[in-house]
Amino acid sequence: MSNEPQPNNRRLALFPLPFQGHINPMHQLANILHTKGFKITIIHTRFNSPNQSNYPQFTFKSISDGLSESKNKNLNPDNPNSVINFLNKSCIDPLRDCLVKLQEEEPIACLISDALWHFSQSVADSLNLPRIVLRTSSMSCLLVYAALPLLNKNGFLIKTIFEEEEEEDEEPIPDLSPITEKDILEIFNDVDCKDGVLDLIFSMIKTTKAASGIIWNTFKELEEPAFSAITKDFCIPSFPIGPFHKYFPASSSSLLEQDRSVMSWLDLQPVRSVVYVSFGSIAQMGEAEFSNMAWGLAKSKQRFLWVVRPGSVFGSEWLQYLPQGFIEEVGERGCIVKWAPQQEVLAHGAIGVFWTHSGYNSTLESICEGVPMICSPYAYDHPIIARYVTDVWRVGVMLDKGKEEEIGKKVRSVIMEEEGSEMRQRSKFLQEKVNRSMKEGGSSYESLENLVDLIISL
Ligand code: UDP
Known part of the structure; x- marks a missing residue:
């Protein structure tokens, strides 16, 4: 008998963004893929590192993130957006080094990274490693984010976000209904640097389009029109295989x-x-x-x-x-x-x-x-x-x-x-x-089968 690993006995590297709302779905996804036979390595930052003892079935690799020792004046450690923008720069070399070492030990089928880790696309490209993203929010949200550059071009965003008009329009924006100007304005509530949020969103959209697929923590029936629009606009396969917590609870990845x-x-x-x-x-x-x-x-x-x-x-x-x-x-x-x-x-x-x-x-x-x-x-x-x-x-x-x-x-x-x-x-x-979507023949069940097939084919 051959010693070659079976197709879905291959190793996957998963890279969660270190915030609770992102850690939970990535660890749940890791469990789901593990039940499908894949071996799992979780690459994590030192900041908000997971409790490894809850996951004896996975391997963990810690990378340095430069957060605690940083003297960067633009970094506000209390603001998630500022931290994410910082980490997207400081983790480039550590992630590359980690992936190179992992590949030397055992080939990796692909990198599954949070979509907000936009830098990981160029790292994966440089190593010829396929990258699939996990998007931890709704499909309609990605569509609204993807429309922001256009709104920006038409001067709408500049007017709405940066001039902070007194009267916000509560009427739906054409083509983005039911989203209103007020909703768009609220995306930028309480953030230190609105430019920083826009940069993050634009980079996330660009590098998501360059990935080999998008995994969603949702079920297709919840957002059928958004699913069709994303499949058309992003030109990569989408896998709505959720809700993840129906397979595995989030308690084991709780930071508190x-x-x-x-x-x-x-x-x-x-x-x-x-x-x-x-x-x-x-x-x-x-x-x-x-x-x-x-x-x-x-x-x-x-x-x-x-x-x-x-x-x-x-x-x-x-x-x-x-x-x-x-x-x-x-x-x-x-x-x-x-x-x-x-x-x-x-x-x-x-x-x-x-x-x-x-x-x-x-x-x-x-x-x-x-x-x-x-x-x-x-x-x-x-x-x-x-x-x-x-x-x-x-x-x-x-x-x-x-x-x-x-x-x-x-x-x-x-x-x-x-x-x-x-x-x-x-x-x-x-x-x-x-x-219904989770049962055999249901949409999430089928999407998960399709995702496994895609990973095996990489
Ligand atoms: N959560 C929890 N205990 C709490 C409050 C929240 O375990 O007392 C979990 C919740 O189940 C969810 C996550 O924390 O899985 C919060 O994620 P969400 O996307 O709702 O919000 P975020 O924290 O990212 O703003």
């Missing part, structure tokens, strides 16, 4: 410890009575906004489970800025934790609505559990995802989290009124579509 005590608290609450509040791993807010959120929740008179990530309120370690009298007002009705086992929380029958920043993983996790959403987008892809949740899939409502009265009104309308139960029905319908 999940507080499991919330599950027994939820067990004590009535069915569909609890507002689950979480704004993910990156979003930050000021004291006033935090205080409005607190009073909004208190005045809604509903039960709530609130994830307040340490450091998520500027200038505070954790709950220092909770307004006086809040704890007494809410009593047993509220539970606040630092980090929760989110997928399990969303699957719990006590959850009535998810108040979210509309991060893509959170949105998908909510859709999969049939939980309607209240969307308060923060920046980046969130406004685009929120617009699809509210206007296309119609499983959520938009909310400005700075307005205390609005908060109570929206929470009550989704938990208690007809509007909420209609959203829940539509959400259940999407949930059924997800389940």
